[in-house]
Amino acid sequence: MEWRVKGIRGATTVSENSVQAIREAVTELMDELESRNQLDPDEIISVVFSVTRDLDAIFPAAIARQRPFWDNVPLLDVQQMHVEGGLERCIRFLIHVNMPAAHKKIHHPYLRGAKNLRPDWQLAPATL
Structure with a gap:
């Protein structure tokens, strides 16, 4: 099977600059990412999180690192x-992942107030 490195983008917003609000938003974003794309953390090359300058209560990478099997994924936070x-109070990510070359369908999750950043990538919400 042939593999290729592919990028997955996503974003969300938070209601306030607090650990609880950021944790809730990042968890929701990561749940959507994993459920829609059937990701295996062992196939993730790296993840870059960016946050707007009004968010500094906690690093999104620290939240992602607590997910099952994400402890060895290279994670980076930037402003x-x-x-x-x-858009204010926004958290974005760019994930580089190894996927089978034939894998064409990638869901880029844009949630909450970030939905309007890429309306061309919007799908119906996942059923869990």
Whole structure:
């Protein structure tokens, strides 16, 4: 089987700059990512999280690292470039993952207030 490195994007927003609000949003985002894409953490090459400058209560990577089997995934947090009028309290990610070359369907989860960032990638919510 032939494999390729593919990128998965996603984003969400939080109601406030608190550990609880960020943990809830990142967990929801990661649950959506995993359920829609059937990811095996062993096949993830790396994950970069970015947050807007108004979020500093906790690192999103620290939350992701607590997920089952994510303790060996290389994770990085960075601050998103500030653009006047940009979406506030936003957490984004870019994941590089090894996938079978034939795997064509990738779901890029954009949740909450981030849904409008990429309306072309929107799907109906997953049924869990």
